[in-house]
Amino acid sequence: MISDLLSNLNWGHYNYWIIIVLMMVGLYAVIARGNLIKKIVGLNIFQTSVFMLYISLGKVDGGTAPILEEGLTRPFSNPLPHVLILTAIVVGIATTALALALVLRIKAVYGTIEEDELEEADNKTEAEEAQLAADILGADDNRGGAH
Amino acid sequence: MASPEIILAAAEAGHIVTAAAGTHVGTHGATHHEAPGLLDIIRNNLPALQVLVPLTLAPLITLLNNRNLSWLLAMVGTSVSLLIAVVLTTQVLDGSVISYALGNWAPPLGIELRVDAANALVLLIVAAIGTCAAIYARPSVDKELGMTEQPLFYTAFLLCFSGLLGVTITGDAFNLFVFLEISSLSTYALVAMGAKQDRRALNAAYNYLILGTVGATFYVIGLGLAYMMTGTLNMADLAQRLPDLMGSGTLWVAFGFITIGLATKLAMFPLHFWLPNAYTYAPSVVTGFLAATATKVAVYALIRFIFTVFGADFAVEAQLFGKVLLPLGLIGIIAGSLVAIWQVNAKRILAFSSVAQIGYMLVGLGLMSLTGLTATMLHMFNHALMKGALFFALGAVMWKLGGVTLDKMRGAGKLMPWTMAAFVGGGLSLVGVPTTVGFISKWYLLNAAFEREWYWLIAILLITSLMAAVYMWRVFEVAYLRPAPEGVQKGEAPLLLLIPTWALVLANFWFGLNATTTVNLAETAARGLLGLTGGAN
């Protein structure tokens, strides 16, 4: 059964396989890794897979680099995906830079960049807040709330 | 792997698209009959100016690095955009479409900016709320972010503003991604600025960043696949080519990725987890601005893709409405309303309420009718007014009382009567009391549900309205029926905070009593999206 499945798959489009693997690795890192930096790394891997998707889409069989020059007779690869990906790479860089800046600040303020520790700290704050609110509002009620 | 033929075919098709798209198309761009006057240049390039004015002012603010100038420039940027948005809206009220070629490069190879009734509505929302936010920002930012580094705030604000406008006005799918990321990145930075008041803003911003970037990347994947099949990125051109490729499995996948990507941005359940924290811990002016605009723009983008690019038939075949939008919208409404009741932080209550309200918009889509789509477009406008007013009022409370947890808001009704009156006004609108915009939205949603004879939906909508009354009433009671804590002076927030808030509250009532204009605009938009001819009655 599996061998049938495997033989039916089109190994010629190996670029898609690589892309999918990278995508899944990246997403896994984002979701499963608790360290904030590792999440960013995962995000980058994920984005890289997308870049490769576009670029591989643009490749033409037997095509040369899409640079305009005199006497160009050979087919050339599609330049548009390259352009799109340049934009996307820049966006990715900006995102990574912003994310790293946030991580720096988080480290400075919280002292840790592990997700579970951060969550614990935040939950603690939230619980304290809720308790405080409940106490004050409850005390009010007991006083009768009279003017 | 694409072949060169597709590129050439796209170039040829370019002419057909520009001519065929829309009932009335005016191709704008600087023409060369005689030397055009300045006013003509401006008028011809309005769509581009809509985005460019705030976009160019943003780095200027950082360069000038002056606290007062940055606020001034922010106000200039937003109000000019508002003016442009109003002018553009008047031009498309009758159902026509404005097509603008950026840099005079003809679509579909060049980037096109398109304005029709649907995105004119959204442009208006973003520009109006942005202007209010810019005026509002001064005292709020002074209090919450301190006196230094304010230019950075205003820069990020204007970038976000222009990004949102760009998403709305563009007719090119990849351009949408670029603007989407411009607005999102600046949003992450803006949310993180709330760390001065509450350090949890940093985590909120980080999580928003991760989830938002994954969403945007999903969108890019979907777009890549669609590009691979059709060879074009222009939305109108895609719309022309996609029907021929209907059976393709790649297109289903593309559609799926794009939908999920945008769903992340618009906080559809279960991709909404970033929203409560981001809204709660961001600075007040940021929350007010974002709650009223960011998710609406994402909803608009989704609508644009569903109806204009892929076409309603495709979506129906994909069972998008019945199996995705409707159930997830409903869960969002119920879950959002339920969770909101138990919160102790007023901003958090409103954040979960926003999740519920976005659910209403999705349900309107899921109803698959003209009335349903009209209700969604209408609710985008109305909800912006409601949440803008509510969050701005809370920002004023924050300014005076230092926090918006229920214990800090005790007696706020007596300490800050005007502010809390504004909050009550917005709250009544949220509940859907007649004479407010909230009622108008509910009326249309209920009408749409009635048309389909989905009585269970009517019941759910009404029950969740009552839940909205419950969680709003918690705040009202604490503010009005409890004594203020000892030692707090009575005193209102500054005028710069009150005036934009009250402008939005009065707009709630004005458009609640005079809904004809907004309803007509929404209906024209809906008709345009569904491809029905004729403007609204």
Place this chain on the structure above:
Amino acid sequence: MISMSFDLAIALSLIIPVVGTILIGMSGDRPNQRETVTLLTAISLFAVTLWLLPQVAAGARPEVSFFEVLPGMPLKFVIEPLGMLFATIASGLWIVNSIYAIGYMRNTGEVNHTRFFMCFPISIGAALGMAYAGNLFTLFIFYEVLTLSTYPLVAHRETEEAKKGARIYLGVLLTTSIGLLLPAIIATYMLTGTTDFTAGGILADHVSPTTATILLALFMFGIGKAALMPFHKWLPSAMVAPTPVSSVLHAVAVVKAGVFSVLKIGIYIFGIDYLADADLTFWLQAVSAFTLVTASIIALTKDNLKARLAYSTISQLAYVVFGLSLATAAGFMGGSLQIAMHAVGKITLFYFAGAIYVAHHKTEVSQLNGLGRKMPLSFIAYTIGALSIIGLPPFGGAWPKFVLMEGAVDAGQPLLIAVLIISSLLNIAYLLPITVRGFFLKPDGEDTPAPFSWDGVKEAPFMVLAPLCFTAFLCFVMFFAVDAVEGLIAPILN
């Protein structure tokens, strides 16, 4: 001098309350000025209503559409006799109540007077808006405004008890209006294409009898202000409010708005003939009869005077719904008469409750023994009001009962007369003991009652006592005014 026209009159009816509220708000720190504004607002509003009354009685049907809120849904006002009746009662009794409220608030140490007096004009304005509403949409708008504007009045004392009572008040009214009334209105709109009040009803040819029955149920229970069981809980809960609130709002404005809406929808959306022909109201007869009797029985068990009066109100309101459920002209007339007569009678009873609180700080029926010697005028006024509610001539309340009995016979349900008689007996049982206790029983702690002397009399202050006596007198006057009321309403029933 601006000449009065219908448009102007209707506009004024809405503007005067708003202006009054603003002026009252601005006079916050000058009590005498504030009270004067209250009285002037009430008087000018009544004047406008009086200007309209004879013309509507003569057959005029002023109609004004102000603007379209939604495409196809204008804010529309049409004055017809039933609305005119309600408006006259509401605005007339409001003057009396303003005087009473001023007297009460100043003599009981209540606080937050400004907020209190600001909410009244809005509430009465909303009631008038409902009275003059020309379509369901307008009616609904003002219905909700009335609920919201009376909430601060109910929660006024801000004690835990008050907050809880106000929460129940708001909860029940909003749940019924948003959950039942709004869908009914939308359904009507979707089924018939309009929400206009039209003579003869709009539903007859558009819906099947089953749908009509469901719609009727949604309407009747959706109008929570009519306090039909099981949605009656808000009424006793609202008794935590100061008595001026209970008196005008819960004897006159809020509850009357509810039963007024019931009658208005019955006759202008459904139509008496349609109700009778399609036999849509048989279940309503049972529900209203049940409410009638049960509420009276509960009233018997209540020692707190205001609670007793609250359940009495629930019972008396059911008379109106009962009248509609008979689906005959006489039944409808009886219901309309009940709106007028009960308002005057009940307000007397509530004024009495407030008077004994102000003068002697008594709230329970069992505390009233022998009090009649100290407050003879109040108790006499109370007795008059009670007799009117019970339905004995020569007081106004006799007429609704009589006409309703006539209506029951017309409807071919003579057994329902038994319901009316039982309820009258129950009314006697829970209302008259107060008179008996006051005049004929010894006060606790005294073995032999002191002989009566005018020196021992300690009535409530003048501003509290005068309205009480006035409304009692009105009960008597209304007995003779029945022809005028019948003449006003009769044209609708042709």
